[in-house]
Amino acid sequence: MRTALVIGTGLIGTSVAMALAQRGVVVHLADHDPEQARTAAALGAGTDEAPEGVVDLAVVAAPPAHVAGVLGDAMRRGVAYGYLDVASVKGGPRRELEALGADLSRYLGTHPMAGREKSGPLAASAELFEGRPWVLTPTRDTDTEVLNLALELVSHCRAVPVVMDADAHDRAVALVSHMPHLVSSLVAARLEHAEESAVRLSGGGIRDVTRIAASDPRMWIDILSANPGPVAELLSDVAADLDETVRALRALESGDDEKRRTGAAGIEDVLRRGNAGQIRVPGKHGSAPRVYEVVGVLIDDQPGQLARIFADAGRAGVNVEDVRIEHATGQQAGLVQLMVEPKAAPLLSAALRERGWGVRQ
Ligand SMILES: NC(=O)C1=CN([C@@H]2O[C@H](COP(=O)(O)OP(=O)(O)OC[C@H]3O[C@@H](n4cnc5c(N)ncnc54)[C@H](O)[C@@H]3O)[C@@H](O)[C@H]2O)C=CC1
Numbered sequence: 001m002r003t004a005l006v007i008g009t010g011l012i013g014t015s016v017a018m019a020l021a022q023r024g025v026v027v028h029l030a031d032h033d034p035e036q037a038r039t040a041a042a043l044g045a046g047t048d049e050a051p052e053g054v055v056d057l058a059v060v061a062a063p064p065a066h067v068a069g070v071l072g073d074a075m076r077r078g079v080a081y082g083y084l085d086v087a088s089v090k091g092g093p094r095r096e097l098e099a100l101g102a103d104l105s106r107y108l109g110t111h112p113m114a115g116r117e118k119s120g121p122l123a124a125s126a127e128l129f130e131g132r133p134w135v136l137t138p139t140r141d142t143d144t145e146v147l148n149l150a151l152e153l154v155s156h157c158r159a160v161p162v163v164m165d166a167d168a169h170d171r172a173v174a175l176v177s178h179m180p181h182l183v184s185s186l187v188a189a190r191l192e193h194a195e196e197s198a199v200r201l202s203g204g205g206i207r208d209v210t211r212i213a214a215s216d217p218r219m220w221i222d223i224l225s226a227n228p229g230p231v232a233e234l235l236s237d238v239a240a241d242l243d244e245t246v247r248a249l250r251a252l253e254s255g256d257d258e259k260r261r262t263g264a265a266g267i268e269d270v271l272r273r274g275n276a277g278q279i280r281v282p283g284k285h286g287s288a289p290r291v292y293e294v295v296g297v298l299i300d301d302q303p304g305q306l307a308r309i310f311a312d313a314g315r316a317g318v319n320v321e322d323v324r325i326e327h328a329t330g331q332q333a334g335l336v337q338l339m340v341e342p343k344a345a346p347l348l349s350a351a352l353r354e355r356g357w358g359v360r361q
């Protein structure tokens, strides 16, 4: 691929454009808000000038409700050889495009399974898709050259291609993305009017559960509107489990031993099923989850502390696989949790202690 046109230069479009530009592709950037395309260009994602001829690939990264319209328009103008979109839902845009009478052989619906709770070009990163699954939904009609262009794009973004049927994709993301998003919002919503004295005790658990609730509601209304059936089905299963869980908790309140035993068994069942599901969630690069050891390092909130810890870990020859930071409430201090291979943990602890860090393992 030599040239590309990215239409919709927000978080995903700009991240794709940055990755392509870094691999030497000439990238043109367009957005219905020219300011967004200008910002993406200033970040090194390409040029916001229109291409002179037909580009190899057009990538539509607009909100899902606009995807079919934008694709249909670009195809009518003949701006590219191949066309793909990156919307979080796949069945709806394809059907809408079909209804517009577009030539579907030059179109491929795709979805990178990576993102953030932030929007816009300033949140973009060329590394966003590294190691993440990128779903491609070709049909028998898809032009082989268009599929090859898409595979080249996925490879430039260092993602892992996964081929799926569009409707199967939508059912899958209902389970691993759309239903969890709503559950995250529902949990976070309980905090809206809660007492400050309670909220300030929040720690890593609630932060993990509510992180995606910070996302832009307009985008998510679009996503959920395009996949309401599968999400409603899953949420109604969650609602049935919630009813059971409430019944079990009420039984635990009872004065009757037998009822309390039944209640405890009900709660244990939920927690064990949770363990069994959680263990199936793949690790950070889409591989089987790895068990890391945590090395805790106490820091005070001064600039450069994290960089120094990473430098010291590097000097000790230890690869930090993941990191979490716990800030102590109301204090200028925190605990940095470094996740490392179990065999590297004692080495890292010793090296950091030697360099004067307060280590807790
Ligand atoms: N946010 C995420 O984590 C992920 C999002 N996606 C999908 O990527 C697409 C883009 O999402 P984000 O980059 O997160 O959104 P964003 O809000 O950061 O960017 C969307 C961009 O599209 C532009 N836009 C809106 N209507 C347009 C139109 N008619 N023509 C041209 N540009 C238009 C907006 O001005 C904005 O710059 C969506 O379809 C979304 O479902 C896919 C994977 C992850």
Ligand SMILES: O=C(O)C(=O)Cc1ccc(O)cc1
Pocket: 087, 088, 112, 113, 114, 115, 116, 117, 177, 212
């Ligand atoms: O922030 C996260 O962890 C996400 O999972 C983001 C995300 C949002 C929408 C998608 O279609 C894909 C990924």
